[in-house]
Amino acid sequence: MIGLASSAAEAHFQLLYTPEAALNEAAAIPLALVFSHPFDNGYTMDMGTPEAFYVISQRGDTEPRTTDLTQYLEPIEWSGVDSQAAAFVAHPPRSVTRSLGDYTFVLRPAPYYESQEDKYIQQITKTVVNIGGLPGSWDQPLGLPVEIVPLDKPYANWVGGVFRAVVLAGGKPVPHAEIEVEYLNHEPQIDAHRFDPEGKVTAPQDSFTTLSIRADAQGQVIIGLPKAGWWGICALNLDDDSQHEGKELSVDAVLWIKATDMTK
Amino acid sequence: MSLRTLTTLALPLALALLATVVYAHNAICDCFDNGDETITCEGGFSDGGTAVGVALRVFDQAGKVLIEGVMSEHSDFTFPKPKVDYRVEFDAGQGHVVTIDGRDIEE
Numbered sequence: 555m556i557g558l559a560s561s562a563a564e565a566h567f568q569l570l571y572t573p574e575a576a577l578n579e580a581a582a583i584p585l586a587l588v589f590s591h592p593f594d595n596g597y598t599m600d601m602g603t604p605e606a607f608y609v610i611s612q613r614g615d616t617e618p619r620t621t622d623l624t625q626y627l628e629p630i631e632w633s634g635v636d637s638q639a640a641a642f643v644a645h646p647p648r649s650v651t652r653s654l655g656d657y658t659f660v661l662r663p664a665p666y667y668e669s670q671e672d673k674y675i676q677q678i679t680k681t682v683v684n685i686g687g688l689p690g691s692w693d694q695p696l697g698l699p700v701e702i703v704p705l706d707k708p709y710a711n712w713v714g715g716v717f718r719a720v721v722l723a724g725g726k727p728v729p730h731a732e733i734e735v736e737y738l739n740h741e742p743q744i745d746a747h748r749f750d751p752e753g754k755v756t757a758p759q760d761s762f763t764t765l766s767i768r769a770d771a772q773g774q775v776i777i778g779l780p781k782a783g784w785w786g787i788c789a790l791n792l793d794d795d796s797q798h799e800g801k802e803l804s805v806d807a808v809l810w811i812k813a814t815d816m817t818k
Numbered sequence: 819m820s821l822r823t824l825t826t827l828a829l830p831l832a833l834a835l836l837a838t839v840v841y842a843h844n845a846i847c848d849c850f851d852n853g854d855e856t857i858t859c860e861g862g863f864s865d866g867g868t869a870v871g872v873a874l875r876v877f878d879q880a881g882k883v884l885i886e887g888v889m890s891e892h893s894d895f896t897f898p899k900p901k902v903d904y905r906v907e908f909d910a911g912q913g914h915v916v917t918i919d920g921r922d923i924e925e
Contacts, residue, residue: 614862
């Protein structure tokens with residue numbers, strides 16, 4: 555039974571990590587791009603060169619601005635608890651993020667071949683950061699093939715609150731979309747190229763590692779936020795017809811949001 | 819710290835203002851050095867409101883106005899970097915004033 559427990563299904567999650575979601579003032583924003591199993595610091599998978607990596611920024615109602623970030627990609631080896639894998643870090647200079655407003659980082663990774671299922675997985679991932687408290691386009695769809703569009707600011711959530719979003723494929727809501735939710739239990743250490751070996755919580759049973767839920771009939775997702783830190787929401791297999799190199803391609807949408815403790 | 823936010827409620831004038839207008843938002847302004855002897859300041863409000871037309875003044879240490887202007891259609895204002903120590907005031911009126919020390923403005 556122990557063997558079964560340790561090999562039980564966990565969710566693959568594309569990380570697009572930065573330590574802070576809500577900055578008081580402009581600063582350089584470091585990022586780690588890792589494909590892993592974030593709750594239990596499990597198997598980390600090799601990433602190919604991303605197909606796209608950019609940030610869309612907007613301050614108030616000014617025109618959104620897109621900045622390509624691929625020039626800042628730095629290939630590295632990332633250490634999981636018992637595995638090493640190809641991943642990327644990026645250190646865009648302060649000038650990229652010196653304006654006030656919302657910054658939606660977007661990563662379209664290379665499709666990953668999952669040999670156990672003989673198919674490819676591509677998780678198009680968004681992480682939203684705000685600078686200075688001046689909001690921008692956090693609630694707008696970006697026209698991605700698949701995406702999770704926030705209904706609440708992804709960077710301004712108290713612990714104990716809820717977070718709502720809508721799952722879109724081809725710009726339309728996906729009723730009853732299959733969703734996985736994971737807590738980023740082992741904090742990434744960008745400069746050390748690894749996860750903190752020490753987790754913050756322990757799952758009492760395997761069902762708690764990856765929370766499996768469904769969107770409602772309107773494609774809306776609501777999750778609770780019981781613990782401070784980053785939470786990943788992944789909507790699975792949103793395009794039934796997608797193929798890559800003659801095999802099935804699961805096109806998933808990932809959104810990372812951050813919950814913050816209410817303290818003095 | 820180069821960014822300053824200020825709530826209406828924190829000001830002595832607040833009580834007088836509350837009788838007429840209640841603000842649920844803060845004025846926000848920040849500036850950066852373009853590296854070409856110019857400074858750009860951007861502004862707005864925490865509810866996403868625009869700062870178009872909001873006054874921006876640059877003072878020297880003695881309080882003399884060096885430069886005066888208003889936020890553009892993009893809610894920003896660019897001016898030549900003063901040769902002397904200076905401070906920037908973003909004045910959205912009715913107590914919404916944000917002050918930034920020139921020494922805190924980075925590239």
